[in-house]
Amino acid sequence: MSDTAREVPLRVRLEAWSDDDLDLLRAANAPEMTDHLGGPESEEKVLSRHRTYTAMSAGPADEGRMFKVLVAGTDEVVGTVGYWRRIWQGEPVYETGYGILPAHRGRGLAVAALRAVVAEARAAGGPRTLHAYPSVDHAASNATCRAAGFTWAGEVAFEYPPGTWLRSNDWRADLAEGVSPGACRS
Secondary structure, eight states: OOTTEEEOSSSEEEEEOOGGGHHHHHHHTSHHHHTTTTSOOOHHHHHHHHHHHHHHHHSOGGGEEEEEEEETTSOOEEEEEEEEEEEETTEEEEEEEEEEOGGGTTSSHHHHHHHHHHHHHHHHTSOSEEEEOOBTTOHHHHHHHHHTTOEEEEEEEEEOSTTOEEEEEEEEEEOSTTOOSOSOOO
16 A cells, blocks of 8 residues: 555545645535634635645655545545644644544544544654544534544643634543554543
8 A cells, every 4th residue: 555545444545635635625614614613714724724734745754644534445535634743731742633524424434534543643653642632612523532542631721723722622542552542431
């Protein structure tokens, strides 16, 4: 399998972000996809984000990756997922973000995508912890983290977008070898 497409058993396939994925990013910028993130971004910000995602796919995997999510065995694009470096509480970690397009929700694809990105981040060989920071009010996203095997570490103040502070939950996955996501933990 190539570095740009990795099959994840049974549910989803991740493909590295490419120049061709701008329309997917625009779809992910819809109000129903961004209601817990402060709402849709400007076209200028979407174009900037697209350039960032494309550059991530061309750089070293241990710095981060952005992916489009497809249903395994098909060309059906259902969402986005990625991981990137950040400093959290003084430690280098990976952060993840994910979103399944509204027409494809309720099929377990977000959980599968999150488990798949755990495998990608683990294989990258960077920081040994992957964090997700969904809003405390976003029940579906918190349930996704739980079902994907992340461990709840508590409620935190989280800045996103820059200048806006949210009440978020800190969910983390251990990327150490031999630890696999899947068990529900909280």
